[in-house]
Amino acid sequence: MQQHISTLHEFLSEYWPHIVLTFSVLVSASAAVHAAMNKNDVRAAIGWVGVIIMSPLLGPLLYLIAGINRVRRSQIYEQRDKTFKQFISYPEPPVSDIESCAGIQFRSLHILGDRVSRFQLRNGNHVRLLAGGDEAYPAMLEAIRNAKSTIAMQSYIFDNDHIGRIFIDALAEANQRGVNIRVLIDAVGAKYSHPPITRLLRKHQIPHALFMTNPLGFMRMPYANLRSHRKLLIVDGTHAFAGGMNIREGFMTEFGKENTAKDTHFSIEGPAILQLFSSFAHDWEFTTKEELPYADWCVKEWNAPQPHVPARCIRSGPDRFIGSNHHMLQGACAVATRHIRIQSPYFLPDQVLMGAINTAARRGVQVDIVIPKNNNLRLVGYAMMAQIDQLIRAGCRVWMATGTFNHSKLATVDGQWSYVGSSNMDPRSLRLNFELDLEIYDTDITGQVSNLIDNEIETAEALTLEHLQNLPFHKRLRNRVIWLASPYL
Numbered sequence: 001m002q003q004h005i006s007t008l009h010e011f012l013s014e015y016w017p018h019i020v021l022t023f024s025v026l027v028s029a030s031a032a033v034h035a036a037m038n039k040n041d042v043r044a045a046i047g048w049v050g051v052i053i054m055s056p057l058l059g060p061l062l063y064l065i066a067g068i069n070r071v072r073r074s075q076i077y078e079q080r081d082k083t084f085k086q087f088i089s090y091p092e093p094p095v096s097d098i099e100s101c102a103g104i105q106f107r108s109l110h111i112l113g114d115r116v117s118r119f120q121l122r123n124g125n126h127v128r129l130l131a132g133g134d135e136a137y138p139a140m141l142e143a144i145r146n147a148k149s150t151i152a153m154q155s156y157i158f159d160n161d162h163i164g165r166i167f168i169d170a171l172a173e174a175n176q177r178g179v180n181i182r183v184l185i186d187a188v189g190a191k192y193s194h195p196p197i198t199r200l201l202r203k204h205q206i207p208h209a210l211f212m213t214n215p216l217g218f219m220r221m222p223y224a225n226l227r228s229h230r231k232l233l234i235v236d237g238t239h240a241f242a243g244g245m246n247i248r249e250g251f252m253t254e255f256g257k258e259n260t261a262k263d264t265h266f267s268i269e270g271p272a273i274l275q276l277f278s279s280f281a282h283d284w285e286f287t288t289k290e291e292l293p294y295a296d297w298c299v300k301e302w303n304a305p306q307p308h309v310p311a312r313c314i315r316s317g318p319d320r321f322i323g324s325n326h327h328m329l330q331g332a333c334a335v336a337t338r339h340i341r342i343q344s345p346y347f348l349p350d351q352v353l354m355g356a357i358n359t360a361a362r363r364g365v366q367v368d369i370v371i372p373k374n375n376n377l378r379l380v381g382y383a384m385m386a387q388i389d390q391l392i393r394a395g396c397r398v399w400m401a402t403g404t405f406n407h408s409k410l411a412t413v414d415g416q417w418s419y420v421g422s423s424n425m426d427p428r429s430l431r432l433n434f435e436l437d438l439e440i441y442d443t444d445i446t447g448q449v450s451n452l453i454d455n456e457i458e459t460a461e462a463l464t465l466e467h468l469q470n471l472p473f474h475k476r477l478r479n480r481v482i483w484l485a486s487p488y489l
Contacts, residue, residue: 024056031060091301092271094120095310095441102416102441105335109417112331113439116324117314119278125270125311126304127440129448133251136241136265137163143235144170150297151181152280154232156189156422157246160197162255164247168197172204182284182292183208186228189246209287211434226318229422229429230436231265232280237298240268240276242436244409244422251407261376262406264452266420266438268311269304275313279436309442316423317434325423325437326430329353329411333360336413341453343370343410346380348387348426348486358394366397370456373400376407379482379489380426386476386483389468399460406456410449418446427487 032052039045052059095101098110098121113121130136144151144167151174158164175181183201187210190196201208211228233241243265249255251263268276274294281292316324333340333356340360347369349357361367369391375381392398411419421437423429440446471479482489 027060028052028056031063035063090122090271090274092122092124095123098310098441101310102443103414105337105414106417106441109328109331109335112327113312113314116321116327117312118321119275119312119314121310121312121439121441122271122275123310124302124304124308125268125272126306127309127311127438127442127445128267129445129452130241130243130265130267131452132260132262132264133163133245133248134253136243136245136263137166137247137252139267140233140241141166141170143233143239143241144174147174147177147179147235149179149236150234151179151236152232152234152277152284152292152297153182154184154228154230154280154283155247156186156227156229156231157192157248158183158185158190158197159193159246159248160195160200161193161249163249163252164193164197165200167247168200168204168206171201171206175204175206180296181206182280184211184228184280184284184287185209186211188212188227209284211283211287227428227433228283229433230279230283231422232276232436234273234277234280234297237273237277238269238302240273242266242268242276242422242438243420244407256404259404261404262408264408264410264420264449268438270302270308270311272311272313272438273302274298276436279313279315283434307442307444309440309445311438311440311442314419314421314437314439315435316430316437318432319434322431325435326350326353328419328437328439329425330356332411332413332417332419333357336360336365338365338414339412340365340367341370341410341412341450342368342425343406343408343453343456344425345372345375345405345407345409346377346424346426346429346489347371347384348380348489350427350430353425353430354387354390357396358391361391361395367391367395368397368399368453368457370399370401370406370453370460372405373402373461374405376405377489380486382479383483383486383489385468385471386479388463389465392463392465392468398463399457400463401456401460403459408452410453412446412450412453415446415450416443417441418449420449426489428489431487 032049035048036045048063052063098106130139171181183206190198190210212226231245245263245265250261253260277298285291314324314328315321330353357367388398409423418440419437423435423437429435
């Protein structure tokens, strides 16, 4: 036995470089082939293959951790589609005459939405805009406190701060009343506050889960990519809230004072709630393996107050719905004839979407883009400055909003169509995050959204090519270097 061990030791001592080389070549080749065969974006494929080849052992490890999409695509969706059909049928027929709702140019956008979303555009929805935490949080808390049967809540960030604990108290009271509750928080977003809010959820025995905590199958850790960026609250299957707002005290003037951040959320009643719940139910089942029956969590008929508007839910994420928000924004730019308004805190469109926006501007459409002058994510702000000149050269008007930071994600076209929700116009939202948006065909709601954007423009500073060219060289270089990492900011 000693002789065998000694022989093995001598063999490894002499040939270990050859063994390591062979192993690294095999692993790198396997990882590079996997990246080339599974990455649909040529830039991502080239990037990963380059990293793998240039770093023979570290590269494959990085690809294993951050490069492989482990989200299951078909099985849960097939189960969910069966459950969807089994329990619920829409009382509202799908909208067929979009011309009477918005205009003839939106006919093709309607068709695009049908093919991208898998949800049909439905009338009978009552949508109310909620500006900031001062309007959104009290309305959400009132709905929770009046809940009779169910509460489904999802957020990217749920801070353990003043407003977070107020929400916990309301959820705990509802839990004691026997309301059936499920709370889903992203695993990365849960780490924004210390201690995390999950301790209080656990203390009050409120059913909850963290999204994407186990990407490698054996490590309980949050996954840096594939985050759930969705923000959603559904109460009794009759009243929902969705948009861009996390649960953070900084969005209420009571706590944020003069530094209160801005955001926009929406109250929804009507058949769009079923679509929103479908998104939540899938995410919950994916995370916990628990199936939520539609019959228990949604009503079969809605009695939404007037006025009614056509709306639908648009899901997007690194699964079979990848690029849904990207396709919808491209389509909206293509049908615009007069005015496109965009407000985004993190505005880093890829070349395809930037081309769609620039083409609209060159066709004579007035394009207004509002971004923060002082971004809460400085690296993202720097990267934005590295490519924004391409839009200005095409004729887009770019505005840097002054005042407190605005987290709203809003877009309107021709005063008839709105696209609102959780999606930013950056690589993470367009390809990596799970996002949840609403498209709304209505002049009144679109007018309200447009007014919010116009109010920001009134006090904003116009960004010009001269301003960008006058930046010191070291700042322009810094912006370009950080821009190279923009897909993962």
